[in-house]
Amino acid sequence: MFSMTVWIFIVVGLLTYLAFKPRKRTINLPGPWALPFVGSMLEIEPRMYLTLHKWSKKYGPMCKFQIGAGPSTVLIADPIIAKEMLSLDPFVGRATVKEFTLFEGENIGLINAEGKIWADQRRFTVRQLRDFGFGKSSMESMIMEEVNEMKDRLLAYKGRPIDDIKNMLSLAMLNSLWSIVAGTRYSQDDPKLRELARQITGAFDEAAKAGAVLVLAPWLKHIIPGLIGYTSIRRTMRGLVDFVSKTIKEHKETVQEESPRDFIDVYLNEIKRTADVTSSFHGENAERQLIAAVADLFQAGTDSMSSTLNWALLYLLKLPEVQRKLQAEIKAVTGNSRPVSFSDRPKMPYSLAVINEVLRKAAPPFGVPHRVLVDTEYKGVFFPKDTGIMINLYYIHSDPKLWGDPENFRPERFLTSDEKGLEKTENLNPFLIGRRQCPGETLAKDTIFLFLTNLVQKFNILADPNSPEPDLEPAVSFIVQSKPYQVVFQERKD
Numbered sequence: 001m002f003s004m005t006v007w008i009f010i011v012v013g014l015l016t017y018l019a020f021k022p023r024k025r026t027i028n029l030p031g032p033w034a035l036p037f038v039g040s041m042l043e044i045e046p047r048m049y050l051t052l053h054k055w056s057k058k059y060g061p062m063c064k065f066q067i068g069a070g071p072s073t074v075l076i077a078d079p080i081i082a083k084e085m086l087s088l089d090p091f092v093g094r095a096t097v098k099e100f101t102l103f104e105g106e107n108i109g110l111i112n113a114e115g116k117i118w119a120d121q122r123r124f125t126v127r128q129l130r131d132f133g134f135g136k137s138s139m140e141s142m143i144m145e146e147v148n149e150m151k152d153r154l155l156a157y158k159g160r161p162i163d164d165i166k167n168m169l170s171l172a173m174l175n176s177l178w179s180i181v182a183g184t185r186y187s188q189d190d191p192k193l194r195e196l197a198r199q200i201t202g203a204f205d206e207a208a209k210a211g212a213v214l215v216l217a218p219w220l221k222h223i224i225p226g227l228i229g230y231t232s233i234r235r236t237m238r239g240l241v242d243f244v245s246k247t248i249k250e251h252k253e254t255v256q257e258e259s260p261r262d263f264i265d266v267y268l269n270e271i272k273r274t275a276d277v278t279s280s281f282h283g284e285n286a287e288r289q290l291i292a293a294v295a296d297l298f299q300a301g302t303d304s305m306s307s308t309l310n311w312a313l314l315y316l317l318k319l320p321e322v323q324r325k326l327q328a329e330i331k332a333v334t335g336n337s338r339p340v341s342f343s344d345r346p347k348m349p350y351s352l353a354v355i356n357e358v359l360r361k362a363a364p365p366f367g368v369p370h371r372v373l374v375d376t377e378y379k380g381v382f383f384p385k386d387t388g389i390m391i392n393l394y395y396i397h398s399d400p401k402l403w404g405d406p407e408n409f410r411p412e413r414f415l416t417s418d419e420k421g422l423e424k425t426e427n428l429n430p431f432l433i434g435r436r437q438c439p440g441e442t443l444a445k446d447t448i449f450l451f452l453t454n455l456v457q458k459f460n461i462l463a464d465p466n467s468p469e470p471d472l473e474p475a476v477s478f479i480v481q482s483k484p485y486q487v488v489f490q491e492r493k494d
């Protein structure tokens with residue numbers, strides 16, 4: 001029999017060999033050092049996008065890194081390469097962490113789905129979001145209802161400082177999506193709306209907290225689930241499923257085929273009329289799909305829109321000259337005698353440029369990761385199946401070669417030289433591009449436009465003189481998030 005020492009020697013030797021053994025399917029790209037089991041995890045700062053920025057700067061437009069013991073990720077920092085890759089079939093997969101999915105390990109819905117399920121769901125969702133309005137009320141009037149409630153709430157502060165503007169914006173965005181998806185809207189004080197907001201932001205917060213550990217050592221969920229955040233993320237997901245399921249149940253009792261009221265009704269009708277057994281709208285699983293699809297719309301749409309608007313208000317507070325120019329354009333077009341509407345957009349290039357500039361600064365820093373579906377060769381590089389793909393939007397949007405002075409907030413960079421139109425650019429891609437491009441892009445741009453312009457028409461956005469001056473340095477977070485700040489909405493008299 002071997003002695004204990006020999007056993008230890010054999011086991012440690014074997015583990016070391018496995019950890020360091022050259023991978024057969026190596027990706028021939030530069031990148032940071034990867035240690036066995038943890039990869040480059042220890043180099044990653046809490047604002048992960050800063051580390052990715054450093055890597056892209058050091059290793060070039062295509063580099064690779066490894067997190068944990070899983071497949072490598074290729075990081076793309078060039079808009080032309082990103083555009084080309086994301087239009088190719090092999091790169092259309094989705095990299096997911098199974099513990100973060102709504103139904104653990106089931107890649108259904110839209111964001112996490114692949115293959116036929118994804119194609120079915122995407123076609124349907126894109127069509128529904130494009131044909132928005134669902135019959136009687138148009139999308140514009142739905143969004144304007146929310147804008148008006150927001151204006152009333154802000155007026156009620158009578159110029160006193162507000163310390164939770166981000167939360168107010170999240171509730172407004174959620175409500176606006178809720179009208180489209182479920183046909184009703186709530187008052188911002190309604191406990192039902194607040195509960196839904198808690199579920200959605202809770203899911204994000206839990207994922208952000210539990211993220212690193214679960215990616216690195218998912219098996220820990222069987223040993224210390226509470227300590228690593230696994231228990232709470234699953235509880236939050238169950239709460240979200242319950243909430244959406246209840247709403248679907250109510251819809252099933254009242255849906256009328258000839259007059260669908262909202263996204264859920266249209267979806268239920270699609271399930272009813274689908275005879276194709278290969279479709280994800282068919283069979284027992286179809287309703288589970290619907291739950292995932294609805295949750296996806298809220299999860300993808302709420303925080304992204306409220307965070308963009310929150311940054312927009314903070315930039316206006318910090319840069320009064322931008323605010324004045326925006327207000328001047330709004331007055332020139334509307335005379336300030338009526339609200340701003342969609343149809344004003346072609347006459348408001350500066351407003352659109354301000355929104356572009358906010359998106360350039362605050363877009364999701366590395367989009368939503370993709371997965372390579374089959375072994376593929378691209379630009380002479382071999383990409384094994386399952387390689388992750390991340391587009392380094394934070395790098396692209398702040399590359400001095402593309403923008404000249406990326407550190408400045410300068411909406412004019414998006415305007416033609418006479419400032420009467422918007423300049424076309426391929427370098428701004430907050431919604432990404434290609435086969436999985438954000439299906440909510442139009443809705444998001446419309447919502448942000450109506451909220452921002454109508455709020456700025458009604459109010460001056462000011463710092464609170466009695467609070468510390470807000471700063472533009474992002475909070476310590478996975479995404480580019482502002483720190484909380486105090487803001488005063490002063491009703492305009494001009």
Ligand code: HEM
Nearest residue numbers: 110111300301304305367368430431432436437438440444
């Ligand atoms: C400022 C607001 C928003 C930004 C910056 C944004 C950005 C993005 C990005 C970068 C992606 C990843 C695309 C890819 O994987 O290639 C994405 C996907 C997605 N977004 Fe958005 N989004 C926003 C608002 C919305 C809204 C309002 C909705 C719907 C109501 C929405 C629904 C989705 C969905 C369902 C996906 C997954 C698409 C797929 O996997 O095929 N997003 N979004």
